[in-house]
Amino acid sequence: MGRNDLLPLEQHRLLIDGRHVAAAAGRSFETIDPATEQPIAAVAEADAADVDAAVASARRALAGPWGHMRAADRGRVLHRLANLIELHADELAALESRDAGKPISAVLRQDLPAAIDTLRYYAGWADKINGQVIPARPDALTYTVREPVGVVGAIVPWNFPLMIGMWKVAPALACGCTVVLKPAEITPLSALRVGDLALEAGLPPGVLNVVPGFGKSAGRALVDHPDIDKVTFTGSPAVGREVLAGAAGNLKRVTLELGGKSANVIFADADLDAAVKAASAGIFFNTGQVCSAGSRILVQAEIYDEVVERLTARAKSIRVGSPAERSTAMGPIVSQAQMARVLDYIAIGVREGASLVTGGRRLDGPGYFVGPTVFANVDHDMRISQEEIFGPVVSVVRFEDEDDAITKANGTRYSLAAGVWSRDIGRVHRFATRVKAGTVWINTYGYTDIRLPWGGARDSGYGREHGDAAIENFTEPKAVWMNLAG
Numbered sequence: 001m002g003r004n005d006l007l008p009l010e011q012h013r014l015l016i017d018g019r020h021v022a023a024a025a026g027r028s029f030e031t032i033d034p035a036t037e038q039p040i041a042a043v044a045e046a047d048a049a050d051v052d053a054a055v056a057s058a059r060r061a062l063a064g065p066w067g068h069m070r071a072a073d074r075g076r077v078l079h080r081l082a083n084l085i086e087l088h089a090d091e092l093a094a095l096e097s098r099d100a101g102k103p104i105s106a107v108l109r110q111d112l113p114a115a116i117d118t119l120r121y122y123a124g125w126a127d128k129i130n131g132q133v134i135p136a137r138p139d140a141l142t143y144t145v146r147e148p149v150g151v152v153g154a155i156v157p158w159n160f161p162l163m164i165g166m167w168k169v170a171p172a173l174a175c176g177c178t179v180v181l182k183p184a185e186i187t188p189l190s191a192l193r194v195g196d197l198a199l200e201a202g203l204p205p206g207v208l209n210v211v212p213g214f215g216k217s218a219g220r221a222l223v224d225h226p227d228i229d230k231v232t233f234t235g236s237p238a239v240g241r242e243v244l245a246g247a248a249g250n251l252k253r254v255t256l257e258l259g260g261k262s263a264n265v266i267f268a269d270a271d272l273d274a275a276v277k278a279a280s281a282g283i284f285f286n287t288g289q290v291c292s293a294g295s296r297i298l299v300q301a302e303i304y305d306e307v308v309e310r311l312t313a314r315a316k317s318i319r320v321g322s323p324a325e326r327s328t329a330m331g332p333i334v335s336q337a338q339m340a341r342v343l344d345y346i347a348i349g350v351r352e353g354a355s356l357v358t359g360g361r362r363l364d365g366p367g368y369f370v371g372p373t374v375f376a377n378v379d380h381d382m383r384i385s386q387e388e389i390f391g392p393v394v395s396v397v398r399f400e401d402e403d404d405a406i407t408k409a410n411g412t413r414y415s416l417a418a419g420v421w422s423r424d425i426g427r428v429h430r431f432a433t434r435v436k437a438g439t440v441w442i443n444t445y446g447y448t449d450i451r452l453p454w455g456g457a458r459d460s461g462y463g464r465e466h467g468d469a470a471i472e473n474f475t476e477p478k479a480v481w482m483n484l485a486g
Ligand code: NAD
Pocket: 155, 156, 157, 158, 159, 160, 164, 182, 183, 184, 185, 213, 214, 215, 216, 218, 219, 220, 223, 234, 235, 236, 237, 239, 240, 242, 243, 257, 258, 259, 260, 290, 291, 388, 390, 416, 455, 460, 461
């Protein structure tokens, strides 16, 4: 069914300085429901001029009431925002589900609770950001204070728009920073709604500005802006490199959370029921569009065939369908471009000689649906085993022994996460020590918690988010010397 042309599309404006404004250039873009391929809303399209206005507003807000507010009161605002998001959970979940094609049940179970938990966790931090007295010498009182880093540019991807947005906004605000938030152009709606709720929660105007727009214009303007003090970016390694280069202009602080090609390693002595169940969820959750997706399953030779068989059975049983249905486990890929990329990689895998065991094609009907796809007999060196696909495609690779498992697990450009399955406690700890990953899951896969550091090195990123790492990211220590000499 086509869009009802009699109904005008819902319009959304930018949020700058506490007001809803049209883009300076008057442009807007449509955001598409990936399950129906129909537009959901027209959204004002920020470019450099709007980013300028947002940064100026954030700078004023930093010097204004936000900069003078008691830390505990900042925490209260964050608590109120968490409560408002909870109050509007159904509305926000529906918005996020439609905009990003995420199953509504998953948004309600995972994205929203995680966003709320993040806000409450950092609300608690707001009045606990302490300096230290460091007795350097007897003739001086020497101490440190931690000050907000300043105006933060937050650039967010489309796979967890609300949750990753809050991973950035909550600690930045707790630390007393002000923020210009640029959601991904494919999924701008939840950030705009949260911007409204933040005002309702009592956040002063200009403390959180939301500027949807494209990476090459709004994103780049934010990255290059001389009056931004820090950029916190989550996205692809290619853009991460551009962010670093752009940040060189005024030496702004940078944190990058980038991609992954995480290995989920199953030894022959593992609990296979649990391992295969988690391995399937580890790749097919969120249609494989997860930076820490277990997109390489490394399986010890003696159980290889059995694992492929069980994994394939699971993949075939996943309910793929409309994200609005509560029973749907897997929704569409987020956009036509991303679907094309995924299908391209599937073709590459076939050309490389891997065995396509199940899936591998676009499903009929409207929407960017690709079935859960399993490749077996994948060589470690093949592109489908080395490059991030960011879709519902898994490569099952054979290994012989512990050394081989570690070599293969560490053998990509990424280092975000890894999983290991074995009943041998010595082996799993050796693995945790030797594997290059920001997070290691032992006999489980895929959990994140805002209290634990998150991030990776190499093509997976630069720095860590979450926990007290984020407090360090959004503050600068200042050393104070007070002369005590008489
Ligand atoms: P992307 O890099 O294309 O876009 C991410 C964001 O950056 C978007 O908001 C986009 O508009 C913006 N952007 C694009 N070009 C820009 C530029 N030149 N300057 C400034 N901003 C720009 O990534 P994506 O396709 O939206 O997301 C997928 C990627 O993100 C994957 O590689 C995935 O692994 C990664 N990711 C990582 C994590 C993590 O925590 N490590 C989480 C989610 C996604």
